[in-house]
Amino acid sequence: MTPPAESLPTSKRPISTIAIIMAMQTEALPLIDKFHLSLALDSLFPNGVPWVRYHGTYNDLYINIVLPGKDVVLGVDNVGTVCASLITYASIQALQPDLIINAGTAGGFKAKGACIGDVFLVSEVAFHDRRIPIPLFDLYGVGQRQAFSTPNMSKDIKLKVYVVCYRPANCLLETLWICAQWMNHLLLQMTPHLRTWREQQLHMWRIC
Structure with a gap:
């Protein structure tokens, strides 16, 4: 008899809940339409935050798209690493997802072999321009961290594996x-x- 998914160790449990973290509403709309997701009216997040969540079921997967929402003064999307970090942490706490996908334009990677529609498995995460020219602080500034190993996903789905670099300066240019x-x-x-x-x-x- 097969044990229920809830009783299985995390490493053996099938993927059922997915959290997709995105920065901009315009980036998310095609996925929201594709998966027929609905705006969540019950907020799982702290009161007062502008974060937005769309959710629904697609092929037995419970999909959540979480956005940082709009700036209350200027009305633009809350882009940047601070907002992304906050909504990712909050989504993990509230949704306990089996898989987190950071989706967006990821511009500037064509020279590295990236194409529109590519999906990458992250092998390491580092900061691109958090430079602190002091011994040990320089290593802390780069903050290179090993991601979770996913050899089966890389092999079975044939995804590209890349090191992801974040720009903490949050500059578009x-x-x-x-x-x-x-x-x-x-x-x-x-x-x-x-x-x-x-x-x-x-x-x-x-x-x-």
Whole structure:
């Protein structure tokens, strides 16, 4: 007699509950439509958070798509690693999923062999630009961590295995380009004040 799934060890239990973590509503809508998911009216999350959950059953799988919702002031999607970390943790606590999928555009990986629609198994996770040039803190900043080993999934489904790097600066564009633009703007704003200060110093020098 086959034991019920609930009594099996986690490693042997069949996948039944899936949590799909996504950043933007527009990214999630095709999946919501595909799986005929409904907006969850009962919040499993803390009161006051803008997080949104869609759920439903598809081929005996209980699917949940969790989004960070909209910024209450600007009305844009709450994108970034902070929001992603919070809703992932909250989803694990509330849903106890057997599988977590982080889905989205993952732009910029074409040069590494990635294509639209690719699914990756994560082998390691690291931060891309959390640089702390102090011994030991530099290793902490990179934070490279080994992911759970999934050799059977990699073999049976023939998925690509990649190291995932997160950009904690949460910049859509290149960080250095943004810094350069910000510095240029700052210098333009400061130039009149610097010129006035220099003239004042020269005037005081002439008086002396």
